[in-house]
Amino acid sequence: QKEVEQDPGPLSVPEGAIVSLNCTYSNSAFQYFMWYRQYSRKGPELLMYTYSSGNKEDGRFTAQVDKSSKYISLFIRDSQPSDSATYLCAMSVDAGGTSYGKLTFGQGTILTVHP
Amino acid sequence: GAGVSQSPSNKVTEKGKDVELRCDPISGHTALYWYRQSLGQGLEFLIYFQGNSAPDKSGLPSDRFSAERTGGSVSTLTIQRTQQEDSAVYLCASSSPARSADEQYFGPGTRLTVT
Numbered sequence: 001q002k003e004v005e006q007d008p009g010p011l012s013v014p015e016g017a018i019v020s021l022n023c024t025y026s027n028s029a030f031q032y033f034m035w036y037r038q039y040s041r042k043g044p045e046l047l048m049y050t051y052s053s054g055n056k057e058d059g060r061f062t063a064q065v066d067k068s069s070k071y072i073s074l075f076i077r078d079s080q081p082s083d084s085a086t087y088l089c090a091m092s093v094d095a096g097g098t099s100y101g102k103l104t105f106g107q108g109t110i111l112t113v114h115p
Numbered sequence: 116g117a118g119v120s121q122s123p124s125n126k127v128t129e130k131g132k133d134v135e136l137r138c139d140p141i142s143g144h145t146a147l148y149w150y151r152q153s154l155g156q157g158l159e160f161l162i163y164f165q166g167n168s169a170p171d172k173s174g175l176p177s178d179r180f181s182a183e184r185t186g187g188s189v190s191t192l193t194i195q196r197t198q199q200e201d202s203a204v205y206l207c208a209s210s211s212p213a214r215s216a217d218e219q220y221f222g223p224g225t226r227l228t229v230t
Binding site for chain 1: 119146148150157158159160163165171173174206208210215216217218219220221222223224
């Protein structure tokens with residue numbers, strides 16, 4: 001069993017829809033949580049970063065972490081065709097109050113937003 | 116400013132040959148990471164360099180893989196006696212000492228095909 005599980009999709013939604021992307025994890029040492037977005041033939045880029053349970057909002061994006069359930073989510077409101085990409089959740093362990101940056105990724109969810 | 120650059124962008128090699136992949140991190144970034152992205156395996160950590168410290172090689176899949184970082188900047192990932200299962204996209208990332216190590220900037224990757 002992988003440490004981080006993510007439904008690979010693909011997920012297809014109409015423009016304007018609310019998108020929900022999810023990951024579960026088994027390693028309770030994970031304390032830092034990220035969502036990266038990857039366009040085709042490009043490297044991933046960081047979208048959201050959080051280290052505490054609860055919600056963090058940035059524009060149309062909301063990251064949610066539930067450490068008790070070992071579950072994280074990314075919500076995209078008013079989705080746009082330009083949001084079409086692969087979304088990767090990533091996590092890292094605490095190393096004395098910080099992270100070394102050794103990331104463990106989910107498989108990635110392929111999202112298509114059609115006009 | 117300039118992002119992380121990788122070369123070559125594509126590499127086709129015959130089984131059994133050695134290959135070298137190059138990464139130029141963002142200027143001033145002290146941490147450098149190599150990942151491998153393949154179908155079915157997602158994005159996997161390979162190796163991590165931080166300043167002058169000994170690298171964390173815990174993700175290297177076999178002793179055919181090695182990496183070095185010269186002068187704290189450019190890094191080379193070498194795969195000896197390539198096998199077909201080495202076919203993947205090899206991604207390099209760097210992070211700034213002024214930010215979280217989890218905030219990584221990725222290059223576009225080198226797509227390696229072993230025939």
